[in-house]
Amino acid sequence: MVAPTNRTQERLIATYRKKAKHYDITSRLYPAPGYPQRAQRLRSVRALGLRPGDSVIDMACGTGLNFSLLEKAVGPGGRIVGVDLTDAMLARAKDRIAANGWSNISLVQADAAGFGFPAGVNAILSTYAMTQVPECAEVIAHGAAALSAGGRWVVLDLKLPDSLPGWLAQLGTATVRPFASIDEWIMRRPWEAIRAAMQAELADLRWTELFFGTAFLAVGSRGPEPSGGRPQGSGQSD
Template identity: 40%
Template sequence: MVDLCCGTGVNLEELSSAVGSRGAVIGVDLSEGMLSEARERVRAAGLANVQLVQADVRDYQLPDEAAAVLSTFGLEMVPAYDEVIEGLAERLPVGGRVGLLGLKHPEGWPDWLVEAGVVATKPFGVSRDYEDFRPWTAADQHFDRRSFREHLLGAAYSYVGEKAQGLTSLGNGEP
């Protein structure tokens, strides 16, 4: 299991438990500061099956044994998200899964409310620079969609896709 854009490692303990002692979790993040906090979290929880890697997700090479990738609140801030997702699709085996969770532009909200949301979440790196990013549509081009849900009245989404045999493009379109 690979956690792309793992940040401070909030998912690592749950992922470690999910894969068990025979599995492995790799947390990948660009920020050494975030990884420093993740290392402390891993140490405090005694997670022997977690490895942390400092890398740009655009350049990170998924290990051959990886069967699933998770990215929470990360890929929607990576301008090259389509390139990243395409690389995941190339490396994951048939049946491999990708899970995405992130913020999205809430369709139908008045602009003043969207702007208030951006201001409130700015300390977490949120800006309107990313409001047209749609990682789930890129994932639909490379994975068979298993689920898509909107959360927080359309301001967030979750997506799960699975790599199918011979899958090239589904054209599932917008949610």
């Protein structure tokens, strides 16, 4: 069991302990009714560019909602490591692994900020979690340093639309409220730190705004040369 290191972390763990049991159902409405969550997960996994036999970290994996997509991508010869801070979320992930008979997924209970990424990992994914991690820039940097040449870091998460009035932003991001102070989240603007860190640490960055700017998909890769990497555009929107 990981002992919380501060009040914010304590609150986050307590919140996810309460949410774990029904997370798979309630998260379908996350961040808002009508948001194509399954499609965005699929898109994120595709963006990893995984091949059969690859290794991938699912950072802050929660109950393992990405596992079936990752399994399809890496096949039985690949390796998946799910990392999360909350024991109750990992317990659900463990049940999912057992129910599906997956033998190539291991789970690690750890704070993303202190996690030692295994050197040479082929890809790292994080969905709906990085903006909750105050040290998100450091986590991006640690992961980027561990990636194999050409390996990709993919983050799917929530943000505030750039042009939304403050009051509407408060309303629209109510889903974040249980996990952290919404005011603190708005002030901290973690998606900007994630974008800056990915730009600084990876060979290229493709940043796509999703669902009217309330979410984003960020894809960066570690190129074989400083100017290398797989060809990608930037600043797309849909």
